[in-house]
Amino acid sequence: MLDVGRHPNIELMAYTEVEKVEGEAGDFRVTVRRKARYVDEDKCTGCGACAEKCPTIVPDAFNQGLGTRKAIYSWFAQGIPSTHTIDPDHCRQLNGKKCGICKKTCQADAINFEQEDRIIEVGVGAIIAATGYDVFDPSKIPEYRYREIPNVVTAIEFERLLSASGPTGGHLHRPSDLAVEAEIDALEKKARKSEKALKRFEEKYGESSSEFFEKYERGEYQDDDRKKWADKFKEHLGTVKPLETLKRKAEGFTVAKRLAFIQCVGSRDFRFYPFCSGYCCMHSVKEAIIAHEHEPETTSTIFGMDIRAVGKGFEEYKIRGGNQSGISYVRARVAEITEGENHNPIVTYEDTRERVVKSVEFDMVILATACAPGKEAPELARILGVELNEFGFFKTDRAQPLDTTRPGIFTCGCAHSPMDIPESVAQASGAAARAAQVLIESQMREAS
């Protein structure tokens, strides 16, 4: 990834969208919109001092909303380019309020609230659409109760929980527990604030708030200032009491150890996508192996119609997971997930070997969601003047699998169809060769 940022032949335009494509193979004119970051790309050093000081906290999309970031942010720590970006939906200054803290903090003078989108026209001979896929939204399957049961998560959310650079530092804390901890943090902040206010009264009147409050309750004081003090003290108690309860509850929290993975969520399902997404069986095996590496007591059950380990070294990987990483494979299609005690998800399924319906409780359930076509693919297809297939991936032909329906425009990776990383890389090299061919052919035509 670093090489892309450094290669002299690559001009990287991030935070940019394609708006118009005219011309033909060998000679396209493309209009792009370079969206305003409100941060000067040439000046920003990526130091992050601005983000540290920014007071506005926003759910972090890179961490699938499991963590938070600031209104000025980098997409992720090692991101390229490392230029920070101001989120115009949340920044106070850009929404008419007073702030500008980041501008004052930035040593490189990179913040510019006046920055505007720039429209640029570029001439290119060929185009490759490598716009990838979207994670299928499992809330379309109501019986799995994603979003209703906090400890039912998608596989991509689980990746972030496993990651050492993720919101939990790689510890498998359950979302229900994380929610309690976030509440504790918020209450502690509130308690610190009210403590400060109480302290001011205590210094002024030379007695502790609790002593004062006893007398106040007996009716010894009537003045307005002391009434304010009493109100503050009541408010403080209203914060501290639930805080204590939550803290006691949090003492009992442990990491998730009984995991269930549910395969084909949205894939091989005629209600959604009839195709197999190809990579999800393998990422469930992977996630179960890594969870076991983090915490050796972890056991995982992978529920699937079958485990599709089709690829170099995949079957061996699957078997190794079963032998060494506490994974059991259960042949079943899960009918329903319900919520048990302590926010534990309960998985109900038909065991097709024993022919009985079973319900088993887990600490966490991970949904292996389908590789869905990009939501914005139709718009891009319209701009590019190419067709999509019946699912919404770029339409290609069997004989020319990387050519879209418009000459000079190619596709690769999950924009083409569901595939894993090695396949995406191989296709990308193929698409690069096809694009090079167009340029070389038109060069030769011009020369002759």
Added chain:
Amino acid sequence: MSKDILVIGGGIAGIQASLDLAEMGFHVKLVERLPSIGGKMAQLDKTFPTNDCAI
């Protein structure tokens, strides 16, 4: 005639296509709609079947 090529999408597929073309001597413009490139792969902890780090 332009010697440039446009790659739309900075996930692993777009990155690989850009690098290949750049190595062949073509000028590449790589457009990514998010603030940084990397796509889904950047969000992955490790990758199967070798469990190498994703980035």
